[in-house]
Amino acid sequence: MSALLNTVETYRSLQPFFSIGELNANTAEIRLHFGVQLTQSTRNVLDVLHRYASKYYGVSYRSKSKIAAELGVTRRTVIRACNALESLGVIKQYELKRHNGDKRRSSNAIVFVPIKPAVQPNVTTECHDKETPNNAKESSNTYVTDVPIKIAIEDVVKEDVNPKASPAINPNDKANLEASLPDGWFKQSRAYASDANDLYRITGELFKAKHATDLRVEDHVEEFGEVLRRSWVSLKGGRINRTKWYAYLFAAFKRTAHEIERRERFAPMQRDIEALFNV
Template sequence: MTIYLSNYQTFNSTQELNHHVRQHEKEHSEELTASQREVLRFIARYSVKYAGAAHLKTSTIATGVDKSERTIRRILRRLESLEIIERVSTLRKKSGGSGANIIVILPFAAPRMSDREVTEKASEQTDKAKNRQKETFTKREEPSYTNDTLNTPLALKNSLPCRIYEAISPFFDGKDLYRTVGTLYKAKASVDSSIQAEDHTEYIDTFLSCVRRYKEGKIRNLQSYLYASWKKVSRMIKLKEMAHIYL
């Protein structure tokens, strides 16, 4: 199983892993109990070789922190609900039953927008899109791609696949749009940069699902959740491609 852990790695180094763990603890300082912190740090210690990913059994964690397996399952559910970790189910090759989970420590990202702000952004961008349709441009008005304009919606529109831009742009403007697109390509590149996002509708479906959950108050850190979700989509696409090759 360890040969697959590199596909679930979320950080580039142990230092980066430890930094994000500390940020998670700081963000949830009033929510995490001492036992939950202990379990998180135990997982982090086992996530060094493939920074952010570990193949751990509940019983292993329970023994390591001297808690019951029931308590560990409860703590893992809590860490998952806070979007600190993600659990990936595995299957035993011989029996076909469920194996030990791969536990992924998610990157920390500070909250950017409230639910109300997301809704307002969507409405604002819809109005702007309608206004842009009314504008006309002469050949002399071609955009200049300087460093200042690379972060603008127009520059991104001309450089991004149409389907990706049309899905994301109604919800963000300027630097937030640029940051979200960067999150997509960073997540994709962490698995395989050769994957063409525009060829897989799963990326758009996942984005819309994340935004919907964010507006419903089920997600605290949108960018972090998008990164983890898009990376998961990329892993699924890559595994499907690998399976097809060996069929």
């Protein structure tokens, strides 16, 4: 199929979110659930894509060369990072051509894929950078919406936009971490994280551990916080090897999650028994 044109209409049709808030939350989810699988260079590229996806929420058309220059890395490094993110199903790359003149190749549109049900880009044509593998993993997300996107339409599309015009939140900024984590969890966990990445990693272990249950972290932050505190004390006391810290956390969170689930499952029965003997 022919490539898409770098027009306003194309960017609007690819736009997966309605607001900066949705974009910020989605990037936080990516770092939360895939942080362990991302190299530092891939996280850096993710953050740049995030910052330049604030005009058409979730669509970045900053060139890989400019991303590389901004990060002080090679273009090949940026391409590898984008391919890695695409293989995880968190972005899609669309090849674009200039909408006027010679129709030569333009910068790719890199579109964030909603991690939670929201909106899906209303475009079925997908192409990749020349150096993108043909067997890149497709995202399993297939969300659809018929709600119109309300944004100001520009007469001319420039290759780059000023991200300060509609600033996206940097997910590494500790001032904004609390809003991107489950209610109450920031307060419980911040003292045990060395930096933002460590905090996301700790939270990621918690989410993986309670995945098989129906528990909400928000409902049990104090219990999970106590697990984290005890684990930290064991680490500082030398009872846990630092290299096994996250594995230990995962096991402790998982054990606690199943204990809470069992307790809640049998709570009605326990209340019935107590009521029977109190009669």
